[in-house]
Amino acid sequence: MPARLLSLLAAPVIRTCLFGAAALLCGTAQAQTPVWQAAAGAGITQSTGALAQVYATVADANGNAYITGTFNGTARFGTTLVSSAGSNDAFVAKWNGTTNAFDWVLPLGGTGSDRGTALALTGNTLYVAGIFTGTAALGGVQLISAGQEDGFVAKIVDAGSSGNVAWARSAGGSGFDGLTGVAVGTTGVFVTGSFNGTAQLGGLSLSSSGSNDVLVAKLTDAGSTASFTWAQRAGGTGPDLAQAIALSGPNVYVGGYYSSASAEFGGIPLPNSSLSTIDGFVTKLTDTGAAGNFAWAQRVSGPADDLVRALAVRGSTVYAVGNYNSATLSAGPFTLGNNGGFDVLVTKLVDAGGSASFAWAYNAGGPGGESSSSVAVAGSHVFLTGGFTSSTVSFGGTILTNTNTLTDVYLARLTDAGASASFTYALSAGAAGDDYGIGLSIGGPRVYVGGSAGSAAQFGAHTLPPSSTGAPTGFIATFTDAAILSTASTDWANALAVYPNPARHRATVQLPALPTSAVLALTDALGRTLWQHTAPPSAAHSTHTVPLGHLAAGVYYLHVQTGAQSVRRTLAVE
Template sequence: GYSIEDADGNLWFGSNGEGLYKYDGKLFVHFGMEQGLSSNTIYSILQDNTGNYYVYGNFNGTVNQDLTSISTLGGQDIFLSKYNSNGDILWMKQIGGTGSETSIGICMNHAGDALIVSGQTNGNCSFDGMFPISTSGLNDIFLSKFDLNGNCLWSSKAVYGADHQIGGAITIDNNENIVMAGAFKVDASFNNNPASDLSSSYLGIRQYFVAEFDQNGDNIWSKLINCDDASNSTNIKTVTTYNNEYYCTGQYTGNLDVDGFAIGNATGLSDGFVFKLDTYGNIQWLKEIKGTSSIESITKHCSDATGNLFITGNFQSDDLNLDGTILTNKTTTSKSDVFIAKYNSSGTLQWAKSVGSTGDDKSTDISTYNGNVILTGSYSDVIDFDSFSLTNAGATDAFIAECDDNGTFLNALQAAGTKNDVGEACIYLNNGRNFLTAGDFYSTSLTIGTNTFTNSVQDLTTRDAYLARYGCFDGTTINSTSITCNGLNNGTATATPTQTGSYTYLWSNSETTATIQNLSAGVYSVTVTSSGSCTATASVTITEPSALTSSITGSTNVSCYGVNNGSATVTPTGGTSPYTYLWSNSQTDATAVNLVAGSYSVTSYDNNGCSTFTFVTITEPAALTATISQNNGCNGSCNKSATANPTNGTPPYSYSWSNSQTDVTATALCAGNYTVTITDGCLNTFVQSVTITEPTVLDATTSQVEPSLSSCDGTATVSPTGGTSPYTYLWNTSPSQSTATATGICGGICAVTVTDANNCTITKAYTFKKAINLRVVGTTTNTATFAWDGNGATSYRLRFNKVGETTYFYSNVYTSPNTRQLLDPNTNYECCITTNESGVYSPYSSPVTFATLNNTSVLAQNLRLEGTPTSSSATVAWDGSGASSYQLRLNILGSTTYSYKTAYASPYTFDLLLPNTNYECCIRTFNGGTYTSISSPISFTTANEVTVVATNLRVEGTPGTNSVTMAWDGSGADYYRLRFNKSGSTSMLTVRGR
């Protein structure tokens, strides 16, 4: 038999010949297989993650399930079926062929997307008509993989040989590898791995093996477990995995050897064993469960979450030895007693105990959960489970017993009838609060507690199945409704026990009904008590949405004055989405569009009807306006300007002045009236006017105070009039001064530039009597010319001496500049000056030094024409400088009428010449009171007059806002005069140019 609990707490179970059953705690549902054939057997049931079930078993003849029907191909075949959670068949697949097939094991891989099945075959066999295999000997063991839609993905002869291959119990480890345990005679080969081949050292005697296969069915390794007894009735019954290590239990006769770990018996009857292999198949430990005189068998083992093993089985011997712990049979008549033992993962026995009656007692299944253990089976007379005693009602009755982790029995129950009644399977439900047991009975009726079941066929030869559940109700679920809006108290909670019945309730807020209402946010717990005093607690958190708030997360103001292209977006947070919106202008989207300037409010509602309020102000640019600032410039000029100053509106701005200028500032304006039209970026316009007036003429009066002869205490004062105040001042004193009165003046001359607010300027000069800044402005071989600042004194006295000498000579002079004669050539001199005012002299100034020239350097030589003569002028140049003067003689070629010109330096320009005339010119030097000889003449010709006359006057290019370029034919005149006037005006502007 077998049983399994689904995710909803329903129990599914099967039994030989009886089909598939489902029990949901209320209804007992039978999904029949083939009726009337006791050899139809369900071997295993699995459940996937979505609540579907997979049933694996054997059948003879025909299997009918709803509209699905399959029939055997030879002897016994195997079926694999899938049901949904309601028991509706989804598909059924057949494994069979010419011989007989037996289902052994079924597992689901850890990914939950495929099934691995194992079994025996002894002929030609196919898997849903695919992947056929043929046995190599009498029996082979197969492996096959199906997806969850029933498609066979692969199959293989996992273990094959010349004789029998038996069993094939399987499990899947953490690496998704398949671990198989079984037996063979003669030899065993393993799929796609000749290195794993095994052979028996004992001809014709059954040997055991453990082997590992990958997810494709290819063998990884195999392990031989030697046995030398010829009974051939023993095997490895169960293989399980924990932490990628493998545990095997079963029974043997004779001697058993696992990699040198050996046990044996001499009775010729079976004993039990348990051993552990590591992940590579290496033996870790081997334990013997040994009787003294009869048959012992291990029926099942299971493991808990820490790797402890719980083993159950039967023994007929008088005594059973488990690592020195002796269990004694209740009878001496070869009747079986039941034993249960616990080993840790290292193979150390923790405890062992037996139960039995004077009759035959057997265990069939064992299960563990959270430190407790249940086992089921049958008994034939009064049996004691510690303090719990069960009586017998007929041939055999079924038992279900529970013990704790230390082997102390907590309860024992029976299913009793007059004939053979057997417990076949037991399982803890997932919550650990109760367990289920399943079995079958031949009795006409079966009593379990206060419940009586009647066999559907009263012939004492037909079995019915039973299912019983023990313990408390599973628990309590709480359904709740959360608070709709933050801060309210409208939550509810309803406690619902998993089974029907009479219950009382006690909530943490002292309420005593199944449903509590008007709850604020918080945690609420409830204790539910059944009529049988079982309790279960549950808690629920009543939540409330976060406070619903909203904010304006984006807005666009109106771009241009007077339009309606503004927008605003509200974003709510908290509450329960989705949200709806209502704006004060009746729009209902999160973003309100086409808004004019103004204030808007918006109410946001969440899915529970909670609301929040916010507002936004949409602005627009103010209406475009402008002022004009002006600069009236200077009196009589057209250098005035006007600047537009727009405000508000939307930039950028453009400008159109009444005089066609387009910049923000109109320039080169004369006095008059002007307007400007300003256009903003939205094409709005504004017109502003300005009158440019003529300021009065900027002028200034001056006054000064003479410095005393012995100090620098003179002053100069300027008093501006006219123009446009305020005024600024800049004196050329050292250092410069910027007030209306300059002070600290030593003498000489100074000047001040007055600038008004329109940058008009006037300069006034001051001359003081006291001489300062004596300087040499020219020298010859025998003269030196001096200049100084200052004028108007009674006289000025120059004192000379040769450098290094103290012999002085003086010159009384009256104006600057002044030339001293009769100096020696090529000589270093120094000179000082003093001011005489009415017979009082100032101190002599600091001396200036100079040197007269060498005689040869002053002579005029290499007279030559400089440039090209015009029709009325010609320029000549020469080498030599520093003489007192140079005399140029000019005459028309061939004429003896001469004109003389005095020059002081090269070059010199003759003007008022005749056009198209040949001239010749000579030069001589005047120095030291005498002239040198006249030089040889040079000749030149003036230009023809017709080429210099201006003709074809025209405008060149495009006039600017305040300028124009004129061109004409003709060149070479002294200058050309252009006259301008405004059209219709008699006011003239005359410009002279070349």
């Protein structure tokens, strides 16, 4: 693999979270521009040369946050000490948003080098994806790598005071393989990553076209076990890597970057703008149950290196973030300039089923180097985080000032107005060392950012102490955004999905988590109720089947009401 691509792939891993041991809490958020409300360190290293790094975060609606990453030596998470079995072990830890303390930490790994790279959450069930070498113990499950590095995915049940592994599966072959993204939906667990040569996923086999290819796979969770249902590859003769995965109903979206002269996504070619650089991609697969089929692929491209690092989905809208150092970048009909070095990229695509189009694209940056590593969406509000090295960096009308000559954390919010968007605000954090935002999630009205901070990094009025070994300090920082509070009651409508549509014998309605019950009703063109169902409150998304076999072909209307809010979807019956 070319050294440049290796360095770009390693950047979000090497420059992520090293944790120290403190929790700092404070008052209330402002009405419009939030302030940091809490900043918590975790996983302080206890032995010389030891470290703990975090690569992903996810939050629930109750204010709890989960982190995953890697550590070696002995590390402290609150009052809990964990020691690695090898050079590096993976871990998953739960931060309690009520007590502001860690409820539990679960080490995962063996004598080799292991790391968790991604998390997904539904109810009290976590799914973690990552990379391991040699033999790794994940709870009571032992995995053995088939080659240099393999990917893993595991299910962890949060029991309150502990996290328990229910099952774990590996993916890979004799080369360097890994999983870098995981998402969970009503039809299964989906993972993405890359592989080299031939990779085994249970009874399924994939072969790469050249160096590393993109991997996308679905697992069926049977409770205490799981099996791979389907697997797909994408790419060309060069190194091609996936970084992110997101779901909306049966639609599976994957983002990453490729260096092949032309990368194939299920017969859909994406040419590279240059034979010696990297372009970013976003692609969609449709999960039919037993198979996953590519529907479309889009690229962001220019004469230099351009990357997609993270995705977020709301209905048929896909948000992609990354960074680029091309002098000009093309995203469909939109062309972006460059402020110098790498600039932040944020763009919106609209999925039309068999195709997609760019709705808008924006950049942010200064004369130095900026990156975006994670994105989350709540209603029309899009949040992104990363790091910036410029002395000043502009996010719309907000100018952030770097505290040093290295890297500071930023958190920015855009408001999506449909055909355009605008930056609403931006926050920064940091001190004398290198500081990065790497993980981002939304739980209730709270925004959570995880990352790596240097000595005595400041989050507004709050300062994180360094670790006792002098290593950088990891953090989870949070604030409440009033805009999320105002849209939380209606955002469920944007997350509601009905599929397939058109349908024949039955249709599935996917509802997001709801604090109160919802009434579903199917009516005809005359307004007559043909079917009705009450969905109970749920802490996670739920699915409900609408029987259609007794209906004549035609157009019907599905009504969903929760509290005073209601939404209608048109449903075609064949």
